[in-house]
């Protein structure tokens with residue numbers, strides 16, 4: 275077990291979670307994250323699901339439509355679309371499709387970056403602005419700490435009765451916990467106290483049975499050390515088990 279891993283964060287069984295529909299994204303969109311292509315294999319190996327879809331970069335401009343298709347396939351099977359890998363811009367397409375289904379969403383946005391710059395129209399650093407402008411979504415930031423003064427304003431108001439979507443950018447973790455990201459953001463706390471605070475904050479957002487979509491994005495598994503890979507698997511699994519029934 276990695277030394278940074280706090281007590282109690284142990285791996286039980288890998289997914290499949292019976293309720294998850296895996297969208298394994300071999301498509302980093304605009305994030306230019308080196309090695310994102312091998313991350314799809316990493317995710318599908320470590321988080322296998324009974325039903326799922328690998329979204330290949332060869333699909334080019336159809337990749338985005340295929341994300342919406344994957345969400346639709348998940349809904350038809352009564353499962354929770356769970357997107358692994360790729361750039362954060364892809365979140366726009368899963369969230370948009372889920373809004374069509376549920377009318378509105380509360381979105382828990384876990385990230386070191388706010389992703390609420392207003393330009394360009396849609397990329398991995400403007401995706402949450404775009405979502406907020408186009409879609410009936412309330413954003414709930416968690417872990418944001420980079421250039422907050424440049425973030426488009428957000429309403430923390432929860433949309434009553436709307437289900438939740440969890441979007442988890444793995445660069446929320448400072449090095450040395452997670453380093454294989456495009457733009458790591460330092461944190462003044464030690465790794466241990468960051469984790470304690472982070473897990474406490476995350477625990478405040480428990481909406482059992484009410485999470486209708488999840489993504490885990492912006493990480494290059496192929497560059498990560500074995501220790502970092504283990505950390506990511508354990509912490510992601512621990513929370514997917516709660517969110518995806």
Ligand SMILES: [Mn+2]
Pocket residue numbers: 362385387389398443492
């Ligand atoms: Mn992000």
